[in-house]
Amino acid sequence: MSVGERMAEITEKIAGHVGDLRRTRSWRVTAALTALGVGLLGVAVIWLFVAGVGIWGVNSPVGWGVAIASFVWWIGIGHAGTLISAILFLCRQPWRNSINRFAEAMTLFAIVCAALYPLLHLGRPQFFYWLLPYPATFGYWPQFRSPLIWDFFAVGTYGTVSLVFWYLGLIPDLATMRDRAAGWRARTWAVFALGWRGSARQWAYHRRSYLLLAGLATPLVVSVHTVVSFDFAVGQVPGWHNTVFPVYFVAGALYSGLAMVLTLVIPARAWFRLHDFIGELHLERLAKLMLAAGMFTAYGYFAELFFDWYSGESSHLAQVHSYLVGPFAPMFWTVIALNVGVLQLLWIPRARREPLALLTISVLVNVGMWLERYMIVITSLERDDFLPSSWGDYTATFWDWATLLGSFGLFVFLMLLFVRYVPMISMAEMRELELEPDAGADAPKEAPT
Amino acid sequence: MSEPLGAALVAEFDDPQALLAATRRLVDAGYVELEAYGPTHVEGLADALPDPPPRRIARWSFVGGLLGGLSMFGFQAWAMGVDWSLNVGGRAPFSWPAFMIPAFECVILLAALAAVLALMRHADLPRPHHPVFELAAFERASDDRFFLAVGVDDTRFHPARTRALLEQLGPLEIHEPRS
Numbered sequence: 001m002s003v004g005e006r007m008a009e010i011t012e013k014i015a016g017h018v019g020d021l022r023r024t025r026s027w028r029v030t031a032a033l034t035a036l037g038v039g040l041l042g043v044a045v046i047w048l049f050v051a052g053v054g055i056w057g058v059n060s061p062v063g064w065g066v067a068i069a070s071f072v073w074w075i076g077i078g079h080a081g082t083l084i085s086a087i088l089f090l091c092r093q094p095w096r097n098s099i100n101r102f103a104e105a106m107t108l109f110a111i112v113c114a115a116l117y118p119l120l121h122l123g124r125p126q127f128f129y130w131l132l133p134y135p136a137t138f139g140y141w142p143q144f145r146s147p148l149i150w151d152f153f154a155v156g157t158y159g160t161v162s163l164v165f166w167y168l169g170l171i172p173d174l175a176t177m178r179d180r181a182a183g184w185r186a187r188t189w190a191v192f193a194l195g196w197r198g199s200a201r202q203w204a205y206h207r208r209s210y211l212l213l214a215g216l217a218t219p220l221v222v223s224v225h226t227v228v229s230f231d232f233a234v235g236q237v238p239g240w241h242n243t244v245f246p247v248y249f250v251a252g253a254l255y256s257g258l259a260m261v262l263t264l265v266i267p268a269r270a271w272f273r274l275h276d277f278i279g280e281l282h283l284e285r286l287a288k289l290m291l292a293a294g295m296f297t298a299y300g301y302f303a304e305l306f307f308d309w310y311s312g313e314s315s316h317l318a319q320v321h322s323y324l325v326g327p328f329a330p331m332f333w334t335v336i337a338l339n340v341g342v343l344q345l346l347w348i349p350r351a352r353r354e355p356l357a358l359l360t361i362s363v364l365v366n367v368g369m370w371l372e373r374y375m376i377v378i379t380s381l382e383r384d385d386f387l388p389s390s391w392g393d394y395t396a397t398f399w400d401w402a403t404l405l406g407s408f409g410l411f412v413f414l415m416l417l418f419v420r421y422v423p424m425i426s427m428a429e430m431r432e433l434e435l436e437p438d439a440g441a442d443a444p445k446e447a448p449t
Numbered sequence: 450m451s452e453p454l455g456a457a458l459v460a461e462f463d464d465p466q467a468l469l470a471a472t473r474r475l476v477d478a479g480y481v482e483l484e485a486y487g488p489t490h491v492e493g494l495a496d497a498l499p500d501p502p503p504r505r506i507a508r509w510s511f512v513g514g515l516l517g518g519l520s521m522f523g524f525q526a527w528a529m530g531v532d533w534s535l536n537v538g539g540r541a542p543f544s545w546p547a548f549m550i551p552a553f554e555c556v557i558l559l560a561a562l563a564a565v566l567a568l569m570r571h572a573d574l575p576r577p578h579h580p581v582f583e584l585a586a587f588e589r590a591s592d593d594r595f596f597l598a599v600g601v602d603d604t605r606f607h608p609a610r611t612r613a614l615l616e617q618l619g620p621l622e623i624h625e626p627r628s
Contacts, residue, residue: 004463007488008593133528141528145540145547153554161561168565171574176488176591194575197582198590199452200472200485201502202572204495208506209568213561216510220557227550431489435465 007431014425015173015180017272026271031416037409044402045120053123055399062381062394067117069373070404072228073256074114074411075155076249076369079221080257081107082162083289085169086217089210094436095285097429098277102268103261104166105422109414110260111159113407118151120403147230154227161220165213171196172206172428225253232376238315239380242307248300255293255339256369262286262362266355268419277425280353287352290362294343301336315386328379335375338368451500452484452573453600454580458611460597460620461586465491468595471618472497475599478614482600486581486590506567513563514556521555522548584626594621 001009048055058065081103088096119128131152133142142149175196178189196202229249232240262283269278305323308316323332342364345351352358378394385391418424462468465487472485472494481499485491495502525548529535534542569575581587581598590596597620599611615623 002463003465004593004595011488011592133524140533143535143537144525144529144551145537145544150547150550150554153551157554157558160558164561164565168568172488172591179588179591190577194569195577195579196574196591197579197587198486198488200487200491200495200498201452202574203487203490204502205506205568205572207490208504209510209564212507212510212564216514216557216561216564220554223550223553223557227554230550428489435489435491 003434006434010430010434011176011180011427013276014423014427014430015176017419018177018421018423027416027420031413034409034413034416037406038413039406039409040402041406041410044399044406045116047399048120048403049125053121055397056403057395057397057400059392059394061384061390061392062378064121064377064381065394066374066378066396066400066404067121069370069377070407071114071117071121072249072373072377073370074110074117074407075158075228076225076253076256076373077110077260078107078114078158078162078257079225079250079253080261081105081110082217082221083254083257084261085165086214086221089214090218094433095282097433098274098282098425099261099265099286100429101166101169101422101426102265102424104162104169105415105418105424106260106264107162107257108159108166109411109418110257111155111162112414113411115155115159116407117403118148118155147227147234150227151231154224158220158224161213161217165210165217168206168210168213169426169429170422172198173423173426176427177423222250225249232380237380237384238308238313238319238386239376239383242304244300244303244307248297248304251293251296251300252369252372255290255297256366258286258290258293259362259365259369262290262358263366264415266359266362268424270355272419272424274425277430283355283358284349284352287346287358290365291343291346294339294346294365298340298343301340315383319380319383322379322383328375331371331375331379335368335372338364339372342368451482453482453598453602455601456484456581456584456598456626457601457603457606457608458599458615459581459584459587459624459626460599460615460618461589461622461624462595462597462620463593465489465494465595467619468597469494469497471597471615471620474618475597475614478605480599480603480605480611482603482606484581484598486587486596486598488589488591488593488595491595502571505571506564509567510560510564514560517559518552518556522552525551580626584624586622586624 056065056067058067081100084096084103085100085107089100119125122128130136131142131149142152171194174189174193175198178186178193181189226246226249229245233242233245235241265278265286266283269275305320308320311317318326322328342361345357345361350357351361382394383391460471462471468485468487469491472483475483476497476499483498485494485498487494522545526543526545529548530543536542581596586594587596597615599606599615605611612623
């Protein structure tokens with residue numbers, strides 16, 4: 001097969017999935033199910049606007065409930081997409097070309113879900129724009145010494161840059177879709193393709209700006225969960241006030257994100273029969289990355305407990321005690337079992353290659369990471385004051401859970417729109433692999449001919 | 450000279466190496482109004498063209514980042530230190546370590562946006578229509594074929610001699626968009 005023929009095959013296999021009629025029924029059923037979730041989210045949000053944030057279980061002393069735990073979890077999910085698309089690109093890991101578009105889409109939609117929560121949590125969400133420094137008639141500014149404002153800038157920048165990076169990579173593929181379509185469809189694709197014609201100059205500039213954006217996204221992604229951790233670490237609350245938090249949060253973010261990539265890629269691979277593009281090698285490497293990130297996270301658990309114990313300060317000691325053997329022990333040990341225990345299975349090569357095993361492990365890690373965020377946010381606040389008389393309990397309400405379930409619906413719904421309307425693997429990057437014989441052999445792309 | 454707006458001859462290849470060799474051959478022969486098209490990035494192709502694209506994008510990105518960082522830092526210092534100096538638990542109005550974080554985020558934001566705007570400017574985007582799209586076969590430039598366009602205004606251009614030169618380079622076909 002000539003290079004051109006192999007490229008034509010890539011185009012056919014990937015672009016063929018966009019608007020593919022053969023899978024329409026299963027797509028419609030799943031889309032309808034997740035649209036119910038979106039509807040639930042809509043109802044929960046409308047009721048929040050009508051009745052106020054009191055419909056959630058938050059009160060003094062637990063002012064941050066499921067909403068903020070879910071915010072931290074969702075924003076963490078996004079990090080793996082940037083790791084795969086930017087950091088592995090800079091490290092010249094060509095195998096990432098098969099999954100980066102997918103992972104970036106996951107990042108974008110996870111940011112959408114994450115960004116909902118702090119805004120809804122504001123109490124008066126309709127005034128969210130007060131977070132923006134604009135010359136208001138009130139004559140005052142957002143409080144730039146507050147981590148919550150840092151968060152707004154970090155998440156806002158992360159969302160914008162992720163969207164731009166994703167779109168930049170998409171432009172050549174949109175041109176392919178334009179050239180394959182006819183009539184109004186072709187005109188629609190043409191608008192988004194911006195008139196891309198694939199000239200050598202365009203490719204050269206495209207590559208340079210893509211590299212630059214990858215370079216900029218790398219420190220950005222590290223900064224985002226660091227800033228999220230500052231929301232906690234800057235406070236005085238035992239269980240929050242800890243210098244290990246930035247590292248621990250970034251590691252945890254990558255860990256949960258890689259678990260989510262696997263959770264999405266394995267079913268998508270089976271559904272769309274993408275085995276030519278996403279082989280065992282990809283799953284195994286993702287599993288290895290997940291193992292590394294998970295071990296860092298495990299170190300974070302250890303360091304947090306160790307420093308709380310080593311401080312010798314009574315409120316911190318009480319926190320350690322409540323995690324290990326006290327009232328929060330069931331939750332703590334569940335988190336450890338899911339995030340550290342189950343992870344150890346990935347040392348076994350077979351577990352890294354068996355899609356079903358890997359899917360099970362990654363789903364369990366996702367659950368474990370959500371529980372970890374719940375534990376950090378809520379149990380710390382329940383014992384937040386240094387006086388036991390100010391302690392309190394938290395119970396999530398129906399609306400807390402409805403918002404969480406709704407955000408899952410929104411996330412999966414957006415992913416479904418993505419696989420239906422956008423080429424889910426970068427055709428341009430897969431074609432480039434055909435030009436490099438070494439890299440092509442590395443990725444199990446083509447069947448031997 | 451640069452990308453031809455009115456291509457006289459467009460040679461079609463199905464191999465990027467053939468395109469690269471053909472580009473080099475025409476540049477050696479003194480052609481200046483040339484452009485190579487393909488469905489993916491081909492290393493070295495842009496540098497083989499008569500006027501390789503200058504490296505301007507990083508410069509714009511740097512300027513954007515610098516501007517974003519300095520202006521955000523300055524703005525915060527002014528807003529918190531001068532315009533609305535509020536005592537929060539006795540913390541310094543000019544809390545520069547705190548201001549570093551939004552300033553850093555604005556460095557990244559504006560550097561990224563500047564890089565993309567510079568790309569748009571230099572890569573001639575958005576440009577919904579270009580004369581090369583008139584060629585029906587060009588649809589496959591985003592799929593599996595590689596094209597080399599020679600401009601009609603090139604001083605070296607000669608309908609028969611240029612065609613003969615291209616014929617030697619192993620194209621699948623030579624198109625004449627204007628005929």
